[in-house]
Amino acid sequence: MLAVYIYSLCYALLPFTFHSATTNMSSKNGVGHTDTSSVDKEELISQFPHLDRLDPSPWAQKILSRPPLGREKISVVLSGAGLAGISTGIILSQKVDNIDLTILERSPDFGGVWFDNSYPGVQCDVPVHAYQLSFDPKRDWDRPYAYGNDIKQYWGDRAKKYQLNEKTRFGHNILEAKFNKNTSQWVIQVETVADKKRSEIRADVFIATSGALNNPRYPPTQPGFDSFQGIKFHPQQWPEGLDLTGKRVALIGNGATGVQILPQIVEQAAHVDHYAKSSSWIGHALFGPGVPGYVEYSRDDIESIKSDKDYLEFQKELHRNIGGKYDFFFYGTPAFRELTKELLAVAWIRVGKDPKLFRKVVPTYPFGAKRLLPAPGYLEALTRPNVDYLLGDVKEFTKNGIIGADGVERQVDVIIAATGYPLTNGNGFTPNYEIIGTDGYSLRQHFSPLESRLGYSASYLGLAAPGFPNFFYTLSVNSYITKSTPAETVELQAAYIARAIRKKQLEKIKSLEPSLKATVSFNRRITELSKAISVTKGNGFFNEVTKDGTKRSKVDWPGSVSHAIAVLREPRWEDFEYRYEDNDDPFAYFGSGKTWIDDHDGDKTFYITQSATVAAKVHEGWISLPSDGPPRVVAR
Structure with missing residues (x-):
């Protein structure tokens, strides 16, 4: 009954006018039963002092003088303009009201590791x-496993398309980021790479999106590396124009980089x-099995996924093959x-x-x-006869x-020296x-077990x-979703971070952080998972x-792709x-x-929209509610 009463009261107060007969339904809105336009309403109210001379409560003015609800x-x-920084920057730009976004990147261009x-x-x-990006893919890749330069081109193009180049300060190296409790802001010390000029940037929210693969690690313990008088380098610093024809080469390391390099150099090196x-x-x-192999796509292959429908089916099949294998993760199971x-x-x-x-290449x-x-x-x-495969630690480097x-x-x-990157004592993470x-x-310290x-x-x-x-981060401790990809993971994380920022804005929260109790409870899941999975059955940077x-386990999310989507x-x-x-x-917020639209011209019924399909995966619908502009319902 209360709802009916409020509706009736509001309806009765509308300024009604008659309209000519029409079959258009919208013309029926506002048509009342009685035309009051000829009545002197001021004279009528003056006849009733208890209605004409009202004393408003001082609270009316006090409440109505407050700012409207809004972000x-x-x-x-x-920090960082690689895959994670670009993805997060694009998503936050589209999902957060009134955002003043800055990306700090020490390199002169987008791409990160690429x-x-x-x-x-x-x-x-x-x-x-x-x-x-799930929402802005390139469909005409010429191979399933693209070359680095093509990947760099894709991410750079998308960054520029979404105007991140206007928000990115290239050649800026972060020296320190420190939280100021008095202002609830992050104070970030920055140095320009070119001239070493220092400056300070303050931020309400700081997000580390710089990844782990950025500082080369040379052989850390073996003596004599500096004494070697030949050519020596980390693959990240590959010498331009290097010719290995006829040379004897030592390739140290068989991680993701080393295994890509060996097939390339055996054709040249003696x-x-x-x-x-x-x-x-x-x-x-x-x-x-089930995912694309190392082959080139034919023109027919590329054309076959040009339509939205065909590409959707292709993507669903690809992700079914990538995901859906969570059981393989558990040590000793039939899978x-x-x-x-x-x-x-293989x-x-x-x-x-x-x-x-064969016995030599099978790991222990x-x-x-x-x-x-x-x-x-x-x-x-x-x-190949010109390759010697030498297992065990290098003892020493000589002249x-x-x-x-x-x-x-x-x-x-x-x-x-394809010896990777520093990934111990919290480094890399x-x-x-x-x-x-x-x-x-x-x-x-927090991400280094002996100091935590x-x-x-x-x-x-x-x-x-x-x-x-x-503070938030992407692609670090317990971020990686089993049988998912970095791009998918970052989109999930960025969408979550956008929700947290919107909450902070709307509710006038100076600072928010996960509680220690909740963190310990979450880590109970990691501890249990660590007892069950193969990650902890060897030594590597996946565990600690x-x-x-x-x-x-130091890297894994405790669940499948669908699990992570549901939780985040x-x-x-x-x-x-x-x-x-x-x-x-x-509740001061x-x-x-009222919101901004209540006192300004514009669409006051912004919340009434046509039915729209919203991608349930990460790009949820939300209400944009800036403090200084009209609200709107954002479907994607």
Whole structure:
């Protein structure tokens, strides 16, 4: 009855006018029963003093003088303009009102790892149709695993298309990011690469999107590396115009980079000594059978997915093959055993069924403990007569070469140190500068088990950490979704971060951070998962050794793709701790009880829209509600 009463009252107060008869339904709106236009309404009300001379409550003026409900301007800084920074920047630009976005990038252009690396054979080891923006894909890739330069071109083009070039400061290296509790802002110290000029940037929200693969790591413990008098370099710093024809080469490392380089250099070099601590598991492709192989697409292949309908079906099939294999993740299950047998068969065939080499290339740890590598031509290259595959730690570098684990010195002209990037003691999982939280405690310490207060790297949902207010990150501790791709993961994380920023804006929250209790509870899932999966059955950067000596997964999300989508789409706001602009009145953001549109011309019924299909995956519908402009319903 109350609803009927309110509706009737509002309806009765509308200024009605008669309209000529028409069949148009919209002309019926506002037609009343009585024409009151000829009545002197002021004379009527003057006859009733109790109606004419009202004393308004001072609260009416007080309430109506308050600002309207709405999201005010918020400053957000991202560190890094690679895949994660570009994806996050685009999504936040489209999903957050009144955002003042700045991206800080030390390189002179977009691309991140794809800008930094140009070694022979560099290419994506994820099917490229799943390594791009879901809402703005490129459909005419010429191969399933695209070359690095083509990937850099794609991400740079998308960044410019969404005007991120206007928001990005290239050649700016972050020295430190520190949270100021008094202002609830991040204070970011920046230095220009070109002239070393320093400046300070303040941000309401700071997001680390810089990734882990940016600082080359040279052989860290073996002596003598500096004494070698030949050519030596990390693949990220591949010398322009290098000619290996007729040279003896040492390639150290068989990670994702090393396995791509070997097939490229064996054709030129007179001899290659390939050093590796241990063998690596090699698959058909990164995600195993059912995903595209290392072939070029034909023109007919490319044309066959030009239509929206055909491309949708192609994408669904591709992601069914990439995802949907969560059970393979669990050590010792039937699915795990079947994939192990498949990988052994791949190795047996690709080493030419050579029993001695086959036993040498099969790792001594189960697959999953380190990254499964797609490596076209790598195992085949090991069978060549000009390649020696040398397992074990390098003992020493000399003036003319390398002493291997067998104690033999082998002379070489060139050393290629494909030895990866620093990924221990919190390095790699945090940027190459300190991120300092509320009490001087750094994120690098927090993500380093021996220094962490909890004795392990404690993430909240793979995108935040307690003690670091107004801070988020992508693609780091417990971020990576099993059988997903970095692009898909970042979109999920960026959409979640956008929701958190909108909440902070709307409710006048000065700072928000996950509680320690919620973080510990989330990490219980990681601890349980660590006991069940193959990641912890070997040594690699996928896992860590906690302060109490147990192995623990450091990279994995505790669930499948659909699991992550469901969890990250519905934030648990009760897990956060908040500081409001007025801690005594957290509902102060209600303001005047109105929004901007109530006092301005425009569409006052913006919330009534035509039915629209909304992509349920990550791009949820939301109400844009700026404090200084009209609201609107955003379907995508």
